Amino acid sequence: MxxxxxxxxxxxxxxxxxxxxxxxxxxxxxxxxxxxxxxxxxxxxxxxxxxxxxxxxxxxxxxxxxxxxxxxxxxxxxxxxxxxxxxxxDPVAPVRRRPLGREAQNLRFARCCYDHLAGQVGVAIAQALQLRGFIVPAADKRFDVTPAGTAWFRQLGLDMDRLRGTRRGLARQCLDWTEREHHLAGPLGVQFMSALCENGWMRRVSASRVVQVTPVGWAGLKAELGIEGRLGELTQGR
Structure with a gap:
């Protein structure tokens, strides 16, 4: 049977x-x-x-x-x-969601997770990097960086040769606690966040984990990754 x-x-x-x-x-x-x-x-x-x-x-x-x-x-x-x-x-009722205050909204949009970028902006960047073949998901919650990705990060000023020598691996997937999707973490994520701030694309808000995207940053994200910010929302070009 x-x-x-x-x-x-x-x-x-x-x-x-x-x-x-x-x-x-x-x-x-x-x-x-x-x-x-x-x-x-x-x-x-x-x-x-x-x-x-x-x-x-x-x-x-x-x-x-x-x-x-x-x-x-x-x-x-x-x-x-x-x-x-x-x-x-039989259509269901809308799912209950907790309302967010202004500070929570800002944290959800862009923030520091330890020393790397998180929130909607962080997730959008990680997805755009994958879409362009710069990083690819790998085993053990890692990201592998492709040759094209290595060249792209180098043009932003990252020392990729030094980063590859780290014991814990170059890049890893970190599950975003607000977006429930992965953003870029690990040594690459930390140095990437530093480069974004040094290049004037991002700035950290004093006494907060909130990160703001500058006008220069929005222009760079659109030109390099197809990410555009409109009225607090993100759109991503394909």
Whole structure:
């Protein structure tokens, strides 16, 4: 007899309203922490933890650990497809999101994560670097730098030969805690951030982790990476 898929078990996991809301919050593809998923589901942190354990056991979500934080995402596009098809039968209500204050908005847009660039700008730059073939994702949450990428970073003033000698590797993927996507970290990320500031593209706000993009920086990002800033939002050319 051919083995049968355990549809009932998967359907049971999705059928719970709290778990369904958590899963729909993850459909966009970003990884989210348990606290944000608890808010989206309207449950306590303890209840959310129980639900997430069941979703993990059922193979619907995976977890990624970044420092002390745990971020959850759908286990694959096949899960998103199932959820979208179910939502098409009976459209769901909008996912609950926490409102952001002005300082939180500024931090989300661009900030220092330790000594490298994070936030929407940091993620947009990492994606543009991949789009142009300057960096490529590798195993163990690393980025490999291509020959074209090495040449590009050198023209910005980075000493790529010295950076390649570091023990922890040249570049790594750091999961952004606001965008839930990866930005560029590691020795390359640190020196890249320094070069952006030295070249006048970015400036750090005193007594804050907020980073501002200068007019020169916006011009450079558009010319070099196709990134354009408009009214606090980012657009990226292809």
């Amino acid at each position: 051919c083995p049968q898929p355990n549809i009932a078990s998967t359907a049971f996991l999705i059928a719970d309203p709290a778990r369904a809301n958590m899963l729909m919050a993850l459909v966009a593809g970003r990884a989210l922490p348990a606290g944000e998923l608890a808010y989206a589901a309207g449950v306590t942190a303890q209840t959310a933890s129980t639900h997430l354990a069941k979703l993990l056991d059922g193979g619907l979500v995976t977890v990624e650990i970044e420092g002390r934080h745990r971020y959850y995402r759908l286990s694959g596009p096949h899960v998103a497809l199932v959820l979208e098809n179910l939502a098409a039968i």
